[in-house]
Amino acid sequence: MTEVKESELELISNSIFTNIFTNKYPEERRIYCAKSGQVREVIVAYASALFGYYPELFSIQANGIDIILRDISGKIIMLIEVTNDRLTSNIGLKKIKSIIKNADSSLPNLLIVSFIDNLNKNDVDVLRALKIHILEIGFQTQPYYGIHPNTTLDCMKPYNKRTINKEVEIYRYYLEFIGLLNKGDYIMTQGKVIYKDKEYSPEEFLKYSAGLFKIPKIK
Secondary structure, eight states: OOOOOHHHHHHTTTSGGGGGGGTOOSSOHHHHHHHHHHHHHHHHHHHHHHTTOEEEEOOTTSSSOSEEEEOTTSOEEEEEEEOOOOTTOOOOHHHHHHHHHHOOTTSOEEEEESOGGGSOHHHHHHHHHTTEEEEEOSSEEOSSSOOOTTSOOTTEEOSSHHHHHHHHHHHHHHHHHTTSSOTTOOOOSOOOEEETTEEEOHHHHHHHHHHHSSSOOOO
């Protein structure tokens, strides 16, 4: 990380990001972690509906599946677990056990991580042996609007339209790889995001996600 001058820090002295430079959580860790998980879950659900599927969301902090992916007929076609950790964080044994317990061998099972290094090698080997796919995003999506432009926090990106579009493309490549999307296909019919028995179009879900979860509105 490049050094940030005092004058530059003054520009963000009232910002929640000030604490990032000292490697602290910008707010109570429990709240921060919940928001971090929620922003990525929102993005994955949005992308799934954009591609014509019907993702059903559940609480990111629960021990069950984060997202059940259905087709237009209601058939379950994939189970998705979502994480959104910093580069220096590790996915704990409790979460790994939960992922394994929730997996269904008759379906594709996907674990989305910020970095493959969030998992230790033994956990990677175990998950792959159980045919649980691991999709690495390559960065953590911060549950806030922006990061100070003079930093080199390449491992973090702010929660905005550019970041959302980047994650959507990464997820699309994965769906093409496993055959749930045909490469280059134009999606004729969008799906719906299902949350607490209500259905939202992809754009509606992004619009209302700030009210559904404790995360910011999209900028």
